[in-house]
Amino acid sequence: EPEVTQTPSHQVTQMGQEVILRCVPISNHLYFYWYRQILGQKVEFLVSFYNNEISEKSEIFDDQFSVERPDGSNFTLKIRSTKLEDSAMYFCASSEKGPPYGYTFGSGTRLTVV
Amino acid sequence: SQQGEEDPQALSIQEGENATMNCSYKTSINNLQWYRQNSGRGLVHLILIRSNEREKHSGRLRVTLDTSKKSSSLLITASRAADTASYFCATDGRMRDSNYQLIWGAGTKLIIKP
Numbered sequence: 001e002p003e004v005t006q007t008p009s010h011q012v013t014q015m016g017q018e019v020i021l022r023c024v025p026i027s028n029h030l031y032f033y034w035y036r037q038i039l040g041q042k043v044e045f046l047v048s049f050y051n052n053e054i055s056e057k058s059e060i061f062d063d064q065f066s067v068e069r070p071d072g073s074n075f076t077l078k079i080r081s082t083k084l085e086d087s088a089m090y091f092c093a094s095s096e097k098g099p100p101y102g103y104t105f106g107s108g109t110r111l112t113v114v
Numbered sequence: 115s116q117q118g119e120e121d122p123q124a125l126s127i128q129e130g131e132n133a134t135m136n137c138s139y140k141t142s143i144n145n146l147q148w149y150r151q152n153s154g155r156g157l158v159h160l161i162l163i164r165s166n167e168r169e170k171h172s173g174r175l176r177v178t179l180d181t182s183k184k185s186s187s188l189l190i191t192a193s194r195a196a197d198t199a200s201y202f203c204a205t206d207g208r209m210r211d212s213n214y215q216l217i218w219g220a221g222t223k224l225i226i227k228p
Binding site: 033045048058101105106110 | 158220
């Protein structure tokens with residue numbers, strides 16, 4: 001069964017550093033998303049991406065964050081100048097047709113900012 | 115306002131028993147999805163039920179949707195130790211001008227005792 005692949009599975013970074021989280025969505029999917037889950041809390045929407053541009057972003061997704069689809073397969077989330085509170089599990093998801101259809105999530109990247 | 119609230123927050127049952135988890139939401143939806151998350155791991159999509167469906171089955175899972183009550187239930191029959199996980203509902207519908215994000219509940223932590 002097709003999968004959404006995320007790398008790395010765990011990233012430790014120093015506060016103030018930049019990190020790039022990588023995702024390979026399912027090849028025929030057109031809609032891409034990033035969500036995050038702070039330990040013990042709800043999953044939160046960050047951003048959706050369609051047709052090479054951001055469709056929607058949440059209040060969390062401020063200027064510290066950016067997304068990019070640098071080539072035909074990767075979808076990246078860049079976090080500039082990381083803060084301790086950015087520590088969370090970051091999930092990438094993709095969807096073939098977008099809402100109201102289902103999503104496929106990756107297994108996540110655990111980001112730890114120290 | 116919060117969308118997708120599960121209850122109970124935690125449920126502990128004996129192996130072999132049935133587990134029922136509930137989810138309530140506040141706004142109109144296109145669909146409602148249930149996900150499983152093993153401790154600290156990724157989100158696994160279990161089942162999606164559309165707003166015009168009332169019941170759906172997948173193996174030992176049965177999901178119901180009552181749009182008049184804005185609620186859904188997930189039933190796991192003949193539970194197994196491997197079912198121990200957190201279970202989340204997520205709704206995909208319009209919230210204000212939002213069209214692209216999943217709104218998540220806080221989850222039900224299910225523990226199956228051998």
